[in-house]
Amino acid sequence: MADLPTHVEIHEEGPREGFQIEPGPIGSADKIRLIEALAETGLRHVQVCSFVNPRLVPGWADAEAVVAGFRARPGVEYTGLFFNGNGLDRALAFRDKLAIRGSISLTASDAFTRRNLHRSHAENVAAMRQHSALQLARGIPVNRIGVMAAFGCNYQGDIPPAQVIRTLQDGLAIATETGADITLFSLADTMGWATPARIERVIGEVRNRWPDMALSLHLHDTRGLAVANAFAGLKLGVTRYDSTVGGLGGCPFAGQPKAAGNICTEELVLLCEEMGIATGVDLDALIEVGRMAEAIVGHQLPSELIHAGSLDAFRRKAA
Amino acid sequence: MADLPTHVEIHEEGPREGFQIEPGPIGSADKIRLIEALAETGLRHVQVCSFVNPRLVPGWADAEAVVAGFRARPGVEYTGLFFNGNGLDRALAFRDKLAIRGSISLTASDAFTRRNLHRSHAENVAAMRQHSALQLARGIPVNRIGVMAAFGCNYQGDIPPAQVIRTLQDGLAIATETGADITLFSLADTMGWATPARIERVIGEVRNRWPDMALSLHLHDTRGLAVANAFAGLKLGVTRYDSTVGGLGGCPFAGQPKAAGNICTEELVLLCEEMGIATGVDLDALIEVGRMAEAIVGHQLPSELIHAGSLDAFRRKAA
Numbered sequence A, B: 001m002a003d004l005p006t007h008v009e010i011h012e013e014g015p016r017e018g019f020q021i022e023p024g025p026i027g028s029a030d031k032i033r034l035i036e037a038l039a040e041t042g043l044r045h046v047q048v049c050s051f052v053n054p055r056l057v058p059g060w061a062d063a064e065a066v067v068a069g070f071r072a073r074p075g076v077e078y079t080g081l082f083f084n085g086n087g088l089d090r091a092l093a094f095r096d097k098l099a100i101r102g103s104i105s106l107t108a109s110d111a112f113t114r115r116n117l118h119r120s121h122a123e124n125v126a127a128m129r130q131h132s133a134l135q136l137a138r139g140i141p142v143n144r145i146g147v148m149a150a151f152g153c154n155y156q157g158d159i160p161p162a163q164v165i166r167t168l169q170d171g172l173a174i175a176t177e178t179g180a181d182i183t184l185f186s187l188a189d190t191m192g193w194a195t196p197a198r199i200e201r202v203i204g205e206v207r208n209r210w211p212d213m214a215l216s217l218h219l220h221d222t223r224g225l226a227v228a229n230a231f232a233g234l235k236l237g238v239t240r241y242d243s244t245v246g247g248l249g250g251c252p253f254a255g256q257p258k259a260a261g262n263i264c265t266e267e268l269v270l271l272c273e274e275m276g277i278a279t280g281v282d283l284d285a286l287i288e289v290g291r292m293a294e295a296i297v298g299h300q301l302p303s304e305l306i307h308a309g310s311l312d313a314f315r316r317k318a319a
Helices: A014-021 A028-039 A063-069 A085-092 A110-117 A121-137 A161-178 A196-209 A226-235 A265-274 A283-297 A311-318 B014-021 B028-039 B063-069 B085-092 B110-117 B121-137 B161-178 B196-209 B226-235 B265-274 B283-297 B311-318
Strands: A009-012 A045-050 A077-081 A102-107 A142-148 A184-188 A214-218 A240-243 B009-012 B045-050 B077-081 B102-107 B142-148 B184-188 B214-218 B240-243
Touching (some): A014 A045, A028 A063, A045 A063, A077 A085, A214 A226, A226 A265, A265 A283, A265 B196, A283 A311, B009 B265, B028 B063, B102 B121, B110 B121, B121 B142, B121 B161, B196 B226, B240 B265
Parallel strands (some): A009 A045, A142 A184, B009 B240, B102 B142, B142 B184
16 A cells, blocks of 8 residues: 555535536536535535536526536635536636636547547547647646546447547647646546556556556446446556546436446545545545535435445444 | 466355345345356356345345245356245255355454454354354355455454464364365455555465465455455456445445445456456446446446447457
8 A cells, every 4th residue: 555645635516516417407506505515624625516408408508607606615626527618618717716727638439439420530639639728728728638438338338548649649749839847647447447547557558658648537436346446546646536426427428327427536535545645624524515516416315325324433432 | 478377267245245234125036047147148156046044134024035046057057046045945955056155254353343243253253153063064165264354344444464374274284173175265345444555464474374275255345445355366367256236235245335346247257358357258248237227226336337238249340
């Protein structure tokens, strides 16, 4: 355990991922209530909404109302997701409240790009070149390359690590052409293909090539291995993870309507804290918010921990 | 990954663990159907029932009917659980069909022993001394020491590894006194307290003391970490795991009615096979049996994989 990190940075994406896929409708007031409660648990990064086309993602038609409505807590960074100029402009209307960070977002699977974005990979690279330039022109730093389907794809099957490397190279070429300064690679297991061995292999190859680049993992629990994959990431020294309270979410575009959501924030916090890795999160408070999320969506969420209770709660009773 | 085992031995306990806790009632025919289907997937060890007091565990009042009723598949070992002489005698009535293996079963938590068995640890040691002698007198080999609550306890809190060592020593003393030849230690995370770090610590201390003893892990997914814990076990070279199809089960005595069940066999098989560790199991067939289990119990089971489908199924479609 000697090579484990001493702390991790958790990016809570429950509101954005969850309300994007929940059939709902869920009222803006409930979304705001969840966002405000999350910020009280010690989480420092909360993605609060998605600025996407409301016809495609009706769950986020009220993005503006939610962002306008929540009370921001000092010390917490709030973000909104956007993929194009229209989304960026909607986010920029809230630049006093949201941390607006640019990104070059690519997909390691051409088949998924075609299904999800109705573009070829080459067309997506061209679109991202334009998007990177636009973000920079608006004064938004572009420091991140995101790679979706980095561990496998329901439409393309296994994704070789070399394909992830090529996708990152495409992203870096965009950065060079547009003048973006990349400091983070975010690898997403969009459809739940990662295993600990695959995490080790992909991260190993990325590290061989770019030893000093910060890495982030965006894991889905589609096939039950998300916590094991996070553990593999921790052993490799990865210190930044996206997750969702209660395990909210899933990928509405991946053709798996019943698939589980993202790695559950509570279980990630338990994993880390019990290994002496600081998260800054009050787990008992977070478990209460997970239960609130379950009440808001009106059905059982995948988190086991919100149903069982924390170890600390039982430690206190046993003492 | 160099230190990973090449194969693992999976002991399927879905029928026994699941039907012990499901409110049901579930008909004997459905139990038999599940047992027969499990044996068709490549699983070689199936625990089919519990010979316990039907007043305490009404779900296994039909143990005899189930054992008499299923069609045994050659090459598959079927077992039944028993804790006392009465249970042993009920199992012995089926000695042509069941592999009857003795055990010395202790608990690392005195508080759990009192709650679960209404005995002190010392009284339990005395009872197990008698039980070991009885099993041997009946001609049943006693080769296994089981330790429940080996990683923590809802009633006692953290269990220090030294307490696990003492419990194993108590078991070995019983073995010596009664003439049992112990070849396996089974460590059970009865209430879901294990984390990868705790697995490493406990197994490390047990290995230090008994370097050549075979080890088995019985994991529960109470707080979502079971697969990560199995991965930690695999990295330590542990090659034997208990699990349940669909994640059936839970601990009816641990005061957590909503707690998740055991580690899900499908997810354990996925974890192993994707890392090149042979299980002998046809995962797609097992996923179908998981779906059958869900239909039999009449509610959603914790397995994510049975809802998402195997990677191989998507690989075939993508090819």
